[in-house]
Amino acid sequence: MTQLALVIDLNVCVGCQACVTSCKEWNTSGAAGTMSDERPYDADPSGTFFNRVQTFEVGEFPDTETVHFPKSCLHCEDPPCVPVCPTGASYKRPEDGIVLVDYDKCIGCKYCSWACPYGARELDEKQKVMKKCTLCVDRIYDAALPERDRRPACVMACPTSARLFGDIHDPSSAVSIAIRESGGYPLMPEWGTHPANHYLPRRKTRLRIHDDELERADNPLKIDSQLPKPAQSEPSLDDVTSW
Amino acid sequence: MRPAFSVVLLTTLIGLGQGLFLALFTAQSYALFDLLPRQDLHTFYAYGSLLALAFLAAGLAASFFHLGRPERAWRSAAQWRSSWLSREVIVLPLFMAVVLVYGIAHWAGGGPALIVLPSGIGIDVTVLAGVLGTLLGFLLFVCTGMIYACLRFLPEWHSPLTVINYILLGGASGFTLASLFASVAAPGLSGFFGGWAIIITLLGATGRAASLLRNSRLAPRSVLQTAIGIKHPKIAQKSQGFTGESFNTREFFHGRSAALFSSVKWFFLAAAFVLPVALLAAALASTAAAHLLAAAFLVQYCGLLAERWFFFAQASHPQNLYYQTAS
Numbered sequence: 001m002t003q004l005a006l007v008i009d010l011n012v013c014v015g016c017q018a019c020v021t022s023c024k025e026w027n028t029s030g031a032a033g034t035m036s037d038e039r040p041y042d043a044d045p046s047g048t049f050f051n052r053v054q055t056f057e058v059g060e061f062p063d064t065e066t067v068h069f070p071k072s073c074l075h076c077e078d079p080p081c082v083p084v085c086p087t088g089a090s091y092k093r094p095e096d097g098i099v100l101v102d103y104d105k106c107i108g109c110k111y112c113s114w115a116c117p118y119g120a121r122e123l124d125e126k127q128k129v130m131k132k133c134t135l136c137v138d139r140i141y142d143a144a145l146p147e148r149d150r151r152p153a154c155v156m157a158c159p160t161s162a163r164l165f166g167d168i169h170d171p172s173s174a175v176s177i178a179i180r181e182s183g184g185y186p187l188m189p190e191w192g193t194h195p196a197n198h199y200l201p202r203r204k205t206r207l208r209i210h211d212d213e214l215e216r217a218d219n220p221l222k223i224d225s226q227l228p229k230p231a232q233s234e235p236s237l238d239d240v241t242s243w
Numbered sequence: 244m245r246p247a248f249s250v251v252l253l254t255t256l257i258g259l260g261q262g263l264f265l266a267l268f269t270a271q272s273y274a275l276f277d278l279l280p281r282q283d284l285h286t287f288y289a290y291g292s293l294l295a296l297a298f299l300a301a302g303l304a305a306s307f308f309h310l311g312r313p314e315r316a317w318r319s320a321a322q323w324r325s326s327w328l329s330r331e332v333i334v335l336p337l338f339m340a341v342v343l344v345y346g347i348a349h350w351a352g353g354g355p356a357l358i359v360l361p362s363g364i365g366i367d368v369t370v371l372a373g374v375l376g377t378l379l380g381f382l383l384f385v386c387t388g389m390i391y392a393c394l395r396f397l398p399e400w401h402s403p404l405t406v407i408n409y410i411l412l413g414g415a416s417g418f419t420l421a422s423l424f425a426s427v428a429a430p431g432l433s434g435f436f437g438g439w440a441i442i443i444t445l446l447g448a449t450g451r452a453a454s455l456l457r458n459s460r461l462a463p464r465s466v467l468q469t470a471i472g473i474k475h476p477k478i479a480q481k482s483q484g485f486t487g488e489s490f491n492t493r494e495f496f497h498g499r500s501a502a503l504f505s506s507v508k509w510f511f512l513a514a515a516f517v518l519p520v521a522l523l524a525a526a527l528a529s530t531a532a533a534h535l536l537a538a539a540f541l542v543q544y545c546g547l548l549a550e551r552w553f554f555f556a557q558a559s560h561p562q563n564l565y566y567q568t569a570s
Contacts, residue, residue: 047487119563
């Protein structure tokens with residue numbers, strides 16, 4: 001069994017929104033029709049997106065951290081949105097676990113959006129059907145694209161490689177290793193939906209520099225000490241000064 | 244959640260139609276077993292069925308306004324194995340067809356007894372259609388209630404009280420309407436329906452009060468910490484990812500002030516339960532009861548519209564955790 005998913009590294013995401021715009025660009029240009037925008041240049045714009053990057057402040061001033069949090073459909077392994085659909089337009093593909101909406105069958109009753117605790121589904125105001133992340137299903141299997149481009153548009157766009165894409169049921173895939181070794185976790189585990197997408201937590205990154213790393217105290221020839229040693233505030237030059 | 248007026252109308256109107264049909268067949272069953280005086284009421288039952296059918300059809304028509312693609316509505320019968328919405332879509336027309344058969348059979352005078360019970364009671368087509376209609380009527384209440392009660396993410400709805408209240412409130416309004424209709428078409432039955440309407444309204448008040456009490460004590464299962472998976476007691480959203488609005492900010496927030504929300508609750512408690520019971524009781528005691536019953540019916544229906552609005556508005560969806568701050 002394959003379960004394709006995204007693993008999103010919150011430690012790396014800088015909240016640049018590149019995944020949001022790249023997702024919109026790819027998916028609004030596809031055969032499934034546009035992701036419509038209402039009043040895009042007015043004071044109260046509104047539009048359909050598959051992917052949003054939100055920002056949270058954790059902690060209390062001055063000890064705060066800013067967390068950028070990309071959110072799209074999590075392609076749950078037990079998707080609560082699928083069984084409630086009266087027409088069968090919402091379905092989970094058995095071959096790769098992607099949850100999709102058949103836009104030709106959807107009647108726009110919005111019931112699936114009520115049954116999704118993550119708010120991952122958005123009704124398109126023009127087409128009047130429910131839309132959601134497809135994991136770029138029209139791209140990842142496209143044999144006309146070079147192998148390295150057969151990844152979701154958001155993953156391709158991410159400048160910090162915060163988004164990993166792969167099969168979480170394959171224990172040797174990059175996403176499985178990331179989940180296993182970097183503490184990957186699902187959202188709202190209390191509902192038992194088993195989201196396929198996982199998030200990697202923030203990590204503390206500290207750089208520790210010891211004196212011997214600066215002064216090359218282990219240098220057996222003691223060349224450093226023979227060179228002039230300017231004050232630490234002055235500029236230094238390799239092999240000319242000893243800093 | 245944002246209450247959709249199409250769904251508020253759908254659930255209240257079909258509840259009224261179902262309740263009215265159940266009231267009609269209750270009276271017929273009582274008469275069948277000689278608990279009410281036997282009268283020739285075929286015309287009353289036929290017109291009553293037509294009235295019930297009209298409310299059911301109005302509800303069905305309202306439901307189409309909830310769909311983004313109403314021309315594809317026929318597809319919604321497909322997933323009856325898993326979806327309560329699909330089951331409702333199947334049961335509603337079935338129930339309407341049986342109500343139609345029931346009405347036509349009464350219009351035709353009931354016809355000969357098909358089965359004679361050992362006690363000598365003849366069972367004709369109207370009784371068979373009535374029994375089938377009663378089963379389907381209750382099934383339809385269960386389907387409608389379960390559409391909401393089965394959503395475990397909405398704790399305010401995820402309770403057997405949701406289904407019970409749909410049955411009781413639909414039944415109460417239907418019996419009140421039956422009492423009003425009988426006061427015009429079959430005065431002998433008006434008191435019978437009115438008595439039951441008071442009982443069912445009081446039961447409905449108990450059920451709704453129980454669910455209000457339950458909902459006031461609910462603690463949300465999802466919090467911001469589990470929503471984004473960061474275990475810090477103090478987290479605040481600084482941006483939901485866009486400055487305007489989206490489907491997520493429109494569909495899941497009722498957007499009304501706490502004062503209005505609270506006053507709708509007190510209004511429906513008075514208009515759906517207290518006033519109708521008082522008006523029905525006054526009508527039972529009075530001789531010129533029709534205008535009191537008309538008032539009871541109209542006040543109760545307005546109360547139930549408010550009750551249904553409140554039912555939707557009160558449900559708080561966990562997705563709202565992700566949409567707190569626009570910047």
